Amino acid sequence: MEYVILVRHGESMTNRSGILSREMNKYGLTDNGIEQAKFTAYQLKSMNFDMIISSPVLRARETARIIANETNLKLKIDDRAIESDFGQYEGMHINEIPMKPREELGMETFESQQARMIDLIDSYNGRCIIVSHAFPIRAAISYYLNMDEQESFGIEIRYASMSAIDVKNKRILSIGSLLITDRIKKRFS
Numbered sequence: 709m710e711y712v713i714l715v716r717h718g719e720s721m722t723n724r725s726g727i728l729s730r731e732m733n734k735y736g737l738t739d740n741g742i743e744q745a746k747f748t749a750y751q752l753k754s755m756n757f758d759m760i761i762s763s764p765v766l767r768a769r770e771t772a773r774i775i776a777n778e779t780n781l782k783l784k785i786d787d788r789a790i791e792s793d794f795g796q797y798e799g800m801h802i803n804e805i806p807m808k809p810r811e812e813l814g815m816e817t818f819e820s821q822q823a824r825m826i827d828l829i830d831s832y833n834g835r836c837i838i839v840s841h842a843f844p845i846r847a848a849i850s851y852y853l854n855m856d857e858q859e860s861f862g863i864e865i866r867y868a869s870m871s872a873i874d875v876k877n878k879r880i881l882s883i884g885s886l887l888i889t890d891r892i893k894k895r896f897s
């Protein structure tokens with residue numbers, strides 16, 4: 709891939725209820741999340757992409773469909789963009805989960821999420837949008853910043869935000885932005 713914009717889905721019922729879930733067909737976007745996705749789609753419409761790729765999880769698919777409709781891009785579902793695997797804590801409220809490292813809880817590790825996101829980015833050509841989830845997106849960004857989970861802990865990936873990466877030069881152009889700048893638009897013109 710030459711350039712990629714990593715988009716987090718819009719606000720969903722998981723976020724509003726504090727539930728951690730990678731359920732494929734539950735917890736869609738809230739009305740707020742739909743509006744957030746539409747605003748991101750509106751900005752991306754003025755740029756040139758080859759494809760949009762999405763996590764198979766409903767909230768990401770709904771966000772990607774909104775963007776695909778606005779940009780007339782072909783939408784492809786790719787499991788490598790999926791939400792973190794929460795293991796035995798799937799579907800639980802965030803407050804019910806012990807404050808321990810993911811490894812100790814039997815959840816998918818930061819390294820595993822980073823590896824599958826980078827494998828995904830490196831397996832496509834051209835300029836793409838990838839719709840995924842906060843943690844996998846942060847893990848991918850950390851790869852280009854050469855940071856580990858703790859060092860990148862402060863990176864916030866907001867709903868429907870856009871993180872632009874110049875993949876061929878391994879350079880981060882924006883992190884968790886809600887607005888696309890003109891100089892980033894120029895790279896996708």
Ligand SMILES: O=C(O)[C@H](O)COP(=O)(O)O
Pocket residue numbers: 716717722723791792840841842843844
């Ligand atoms: O940050 C996390 O643990 C999750 O990635 C949040 O998931 P979401 O981006 O699907 O809300």
